[in-house]
Amino acid sequence: MVPWATLLLLGLLFSCCCLGHSSLTGAPRVYLTYKELLETRTARPFSFNFNTSDYRILLVDQDQERLYLGARDFLVALDLHNINKEPLIIHWPALPNQENECRLAGKGQRGECFNYIRLMEPLNRTHLYACGTGAYHPVCILINRGWRSEEYLFRMVPHSLEPGKGKCPYDPRQPSMAVLINNTLYAGVHVDFMGTDAALFRTMGPRPAIRTEQHDSRWLYDPVFLQAHVIPDSSDHNDDKLYFFFREKALEGAVGPAVLARVGRVCLNDDGGQRSLLNKWTTFLKARLVCSVIGEDGVETFFDELRDVFLLPTQDEKHPLLYGVFSTLGSVFRGSAVCVYSMADIRTVFNGPFAHKEGHNYQWGPYTGRVPYPRPGACPGGTFTPGLRSTREFSDELVTFVRAHPLMFHAVYPLQRRPLLVRTNVPYSFTTLAVDLVDAVDGRYEVLFLGTDQGTVQKVIVLPKEQGILEELTLEEVEVFRVPAPVKTLWISSKRQQLYVSSDMGVSQLSLHRCREYGEACADCCLARDPYCAWDGQRCARYSHTAKRRSRRQDIKHGDPLRQCRGFNAKATTVGSQTCA
Ligand SMILES: *[C@@H]1O[C@H](CO)[C@@H](O)[C@H](O)[C@H]1NC(C)=O
Ligand SMILES: *[C@@H]1O[C@H](CO)[C@@H](O)[C@H](O)[C@H]1NC(C)=O
Ligand SMILES: *[C@@H]1O[C@H](CO)[C@@H](O)[C@H](O)[C@H]1NC(C)=O
Numbered sequence: 001m002v003p004w005a006t007l008l009l010l011g012l013l014f015s016c017c018c019l020g021h022s023s024l025t026g027a028p029r030v031y032l033t034y035k036e037l038l039e040t041r042t043a044r045p046f047s048f049n050f051n052t053s054d055y056r057i058l059l060v061d062q063d064q065e066r067l068y069l070g071a072r073d074f075l076v077a078l079d080l081h082n083i084n085k086e087p088l089i090i091h092w093p094a095l096p097n098q099e100n101e102c103r104l105a106g107k108g109q110r111g112e113c114f115n116y117i118r119l120m121e122p123l124n125r126t127h128l129y130a131c132g133t134g135a136y137h138p139v140c141i142l143i144n145r146g147w148r149s150e151e152y153l154f155r156m157v158p159h160s161l162e163p164g165k166g167k168c169p170y171d172p173r174q175p176s177m178a179v180l181i182n183n184t185l186y187a188g189v190h191v192d193f194m195g196t197d198a199a200l201f202r203t204m205g206p207r208p209a210i211r212t213e214q215h216d217s218r219w220l221y222d223p224v225f226l227q228a229h230v231i232p233d234s235s236d237h238n239d240d241k242l243y244f245f246f247r248e249k250a251l252e253g254a255v256g257p258a259v260l261a262r263v264g265r266v267c268l269n270d271d272g273g274q275r276s277l278l279n280k281w282t283t284f285l286k287a288r289l290v291c292s293v294i295g296e297d298g299v300e301t302f303f304d305e306l307r308d309v310f311l312l313p314t315q316d317e318k319h320p321l322l323y324g325v326f327s328t329l330g331s332v333f334r335g336s337a338v339c340v341y342s343m344a345d346i347r348t349v350f351n352g353p354f355a356h357k358e359g360h361n362y363q364w365g366p367y368t369g370r371v372p373y374p375r376p377g378a379c380p381g382g383t384f385t386p387g388l389r390s391t392r393e394f395s396d397e398l399v400t401f402v403r404a405h406p407l408m409f410h411a412v413y414p415l416q417r418r419p420l421l422v423r424t425n426v427p428y429s430f431t432t433l434a435v436d437l438v439d440a441v442d443g444r445y446e447v448l449f450l451g452t453d454q455g456t457v458q459k460v461i462v463l464p465k466e467q468g469i470l471e472e473l474t475l476e477e478v479e480v481f482r483v484p485a486p487v488k489t490l491w492i493s494s495k496r497q498q499l500y501v502s503s504d505m506g507v508s509q510l511s512l513h514r515c516r517e518y519g520e521a522c523a524d525c526c527l528a529r530d531p532y533c534a535w536d537g538q539r540c541a542r543y544s545h546t547a548k549r550r551s552r553r554q555d556i557k558h559g560d561p562l563r564q565c566r567g568f569n570a571k572a573t574t575v576g577s578q579t580c581a
Contacts, residue, residue, distance in 0.1 A: 026423050028458065028477040029528055030517050037478045040517060043510035045482065046083045050074060050091075054172070055502040057120050058491045059128075064149040067491070067500055068128065069507060070117030075130055077145065077154040080496055083509045088154035090143065092117075094135035102135035105193075112136060116172035119164075119187070121180035127157070129180055131168035136193065138164030166191050166201040166211070177225040177244065180204075181268070186242050188225030198223050200244065200266065200281070210272045210279050219284065219406050223248040223262075227309045230268065231343065232318050239382035240268045243346075245289075245309040245324070251407070261289040261306035261326060263346055263412060267379035267391070273399045274392040282391040282402055285377045287349045288411035291326045291339035291419055303328045303337040303419070308432040308490075312446075319343045323420075325450065327429040335424035338433065338448065339414035349412045350377060354405040366409040372398040376405065420462050421448065421472055428452040434492035434499065436512060439545040440531035441554045447475075447512075447531060449499055451487025455479060457501055457510070461531065463557065475530045476517070480508045515540040522553060522565035529559040 037043045046055075046069075057070030060080065067078040077088040094102070094115040102113035112135070119131040119140070126147055131140040142160035146153030169176045169190045178187040184205030190198045191211075198220055199211040213219045228244035243265045250260045264286035272279045291303045303326035310323040322341040328334065353366035354376070376398060380388040388394070414420075423430070432451035437444055448460045459475045480487070485503040492499050497512045515533035518524045518540050525533060525540035534543035534554035543552055553564040 026426055026458075026472075026474055028474040030476040030514075032476065032478045032514075032517065034479040034482055037480070037510070040514050042514045043478070043480065043508055044083055045480075046078065046087075046507040046509070048074075048076070048087070050089075054116055054504050055507045056488045056504075057117050058489045058500055058502050058507070059120050059122070060491050060493060060500070061122065061145075062493070062495065063125075064145065066145075066149055067509075068120050069502070070120045070130065070132075072111075072114050072116050075117060075120065075143065075154075079149075080493065080498070083500070083507065086152075088152060090154060090156055092130075092132060092141070092156065094132075094137070098135040098137040101137070105136065107136055110173075112172055114172075115139075118168045118172070118176055119178045121178060121185075123180060123183065129185070131164040131178075133168060133170060133172045134164065136170045138168040138170060140164040140167055166199075166203050166209075169195070171195045175224050175226070177228050177246075179228045179230070179242070181230055181242075184268075186228055186244075188223070188228065188244060188246060198225075200225075200264070200284070202270075207269070208271060208279060210270060210281055212284060213277070213280050213403065216403075217249075217251060218404070221249040221251050226306060227311075229311050229320075231320065233347070233379075234318070234383045236382050238269060239379050241265045241283075241379065242268060245306060245322075247304070247306045257302055257304045259304050261291065261304055261324065262286050263289055263322075263341075265350065265377070267377075267382075269379055269381065269391075271390045271392050273394065275396060275399070277399050277403055282394055282399055283377055283379060284402070284406050285350055285408060286406055287346070287408040289324060289339070289341065290411045290413050291324060291337050293337070293419060293422055301328070301333065303335065303339075305329060307336075307430065310433050310435050312435050312437070322346075323433055323435055323448075324414075325430045325433045326419075329429075333424065334429070335422065335426070336428075336430040337419040337423070338421040338430070338450070339419045341412055341414055345415075346412050349408050349410045351375075353409040354401075355407040355409040356405060364407075364409070367405060372401050374398065376402045416468075420470070421460060428454045428456070430458075432487050432490045434490040436492055436494050438531040440543065440556050441534065441545070441552060442557050445531040445556060449490060449492065449512075451490050451501060453486040455481045455484030455487060455503060455505075457487065457490070457499065459512075459530075461529070461556070473529055475528065476514065478510065480510065481506045513542055515542055523561035526553060526555055526561040526564045527559050529556045531556050535565065 052071045052074050055071045059068040065080045069076040073093045075090040079085040099113045115132040115134050117132045123129045128143040142157035144155050167187050174190045176189040185203050187201045201211045203209045223246045225246045231243050233239040266281045267283040270283045273282050292300050294300050305327045308325045312321040327336045355364050356367035357364050374385040378384040430450045434449045436447045450458045458477045461473050463471045465471045480501045483505045485505040489502045501508050513532035518528035522535040525535040534552040555564045
């Protein structure tokens with residue numbers, strides 16, 4: 001905890017003496033090494049005595065209070081309260097003949113000839129569906145987890161093994177996404193052994209299997225799929241769409257960035273075309289997500305490499321907030337940013353002009369000709385197409401238009417047209433994020449948990465200051481793994497106040513707060529400005545907004561210990577009397 005005393009001193013100077021904004025962007029108030037974190041007894045690494053790695057897939061099951069984990073050759077069911085309490089284990093290695101074939105095909109030098117779990121989704125109340133790479137031979141199985149966790153049931157269903165093509169990649173290094181809704185699987189995945197054909201697939205379920213157009217870079221251009229969510233667009237379920245997030249090579253031209261962030265969408269009730277786009281999506285559209293900063297010189301710097309997306313639900317299920325983590329890996333400029341998007345802005349872009357290009361030597365522009373009816377991207381039977389029963393009834397003109405115009409002309413900009421958080425010239429980049437809404441004495445705060453490529457998790461709040469300036473406070477940074485490795489997945493449980501973090505090297509569970517680490521005095525607690533924590537008269541402790549107000553001292557907005565700590569020791573323990581007294 002080296003920077004702690006210095007930071008506290010600076011914190012005191014800044015907040016008590018009104019020196020303006022805190023300029024120590026990204027420097028955490030508390031930094032805990034792995035050893036120090038374990039000493040606080042607020043974190044628990046999962047210890048697994050099997051030879052495995054690549055703990056990428058985490059699935060939280062709130063009903064059964066379990067955390068399902070998919071790693072190399074293993075599926076594990078953990079207790080959400082204590083991930084080391086009696087884990088239930090399924091060993092699911094690749095079949096020996098598949099492993100041999102994998103090696104004969106010249107693979108295996110980088111550990112590809114194992115069964116890497118890449119999908120684990122709830123199928124119904126009692127069963128999970130899981131898929132693995134199967135040594136370059138994707139396979140899927142059913143898992144029986146029983147009705148209740150007390151049954152301690154976690155077992156592969158005999159004879160349920162089936163091909164996983166179109167659900168899980170062959171190559172474990174190729175990222176994929178999948179979501180299982182109403183027995184229907186939507187997967188963004190590479191579907192061939194060579195790993196050159198990436199598509200958004202729909203399989204299983206009652207509707208026909210469909211995919212994106214093959215070998216058409218206007219649709220998908222070397223995509224890296226990240227996440228997919230069903231977000232309703234109206235009260236009519238026929239309008240329900242799958243929104244998905246990915247990055248891909250830029251189509252827009254050689255001058256711009258090499259990689260762009262995208263939001264795409266399809267209608268859940270798409271059945272494909274009748275004469276053309278047979279068994280292909282006829283409602284597929286995509287748009288660019290912009291996350292950029294404008295420097296004092298007016299130059300716009302873009303963060304285009306989308307790494308992760310977090311969907312924060314609101315009261316209205318049609319309007320979740322979307323948090324994206326971006327990075328940029330330019331040669332001169334390295335950094336990360338978090339941008340927040342509204343569904344209203346995303347829908348506006350999808351309702352706007354389509355991107356169009358006359359020919360090879362032309363620039364992309366807005367399509368100004370007549371747009372077919374119903375409007376491309378509208379779902380059959382929904383608000384805008386009441387008379388139609390299926391996409392197979394779409395006119396040839398509509399299908400031809402959709403095929404050639406999957407991209408929207410306008411890009412989606414973040415709220416306030418700027419990032420919520422930016423980090424530049426730091427030796428790390430963000431890889432993942434999760435967001436929690438926390439009620440404090442003086443309001444509700446969004447707390448960001450950000451995983452880094454160095455195996456740490458940062459806890460950050462962003463406060464509005466005068467004239468629309470944002471103040472970023474990094475409350476803490478903790479090393480979550482014994483062996484540092486980039487954070488792959490974060491799962492937050494607000495209900496349980498726990499964060500589950502995974503990487504290639506391990507899985508850890510940590511509490512969302514460690515109030516006592518801020519120090520022994522009221523001032524320490526107050527200056528920390530952590531919405532989870534308040535001075536309770538004796539120590540810095542978990543604040544609950546249902547507790548009596550007067551007994552809790554907390555001031556997130558100003559962090560002013562003079563006002564809050566009257567009658568208590570208003571001085572921070574680790575700093576002398578040279579500041580506010
Ligand atoms: C674990 O598995 C890897 C890959 O097969 C192997 O190289 C390594 O030796 C194994 N380690 C132990 C302790 O068995
Ligand atoms: C869940 O699905 C499995 C496989 O289709 C089936 O055997 C099981 O009965 C289903 N359970 C429920 C509760 O519907
Ligand atoms: C799943 O199917 C049921 C019954 O058909 C429907 O009411 C529900 O809206 C569907 N859920 C989603 C997410 O589409």
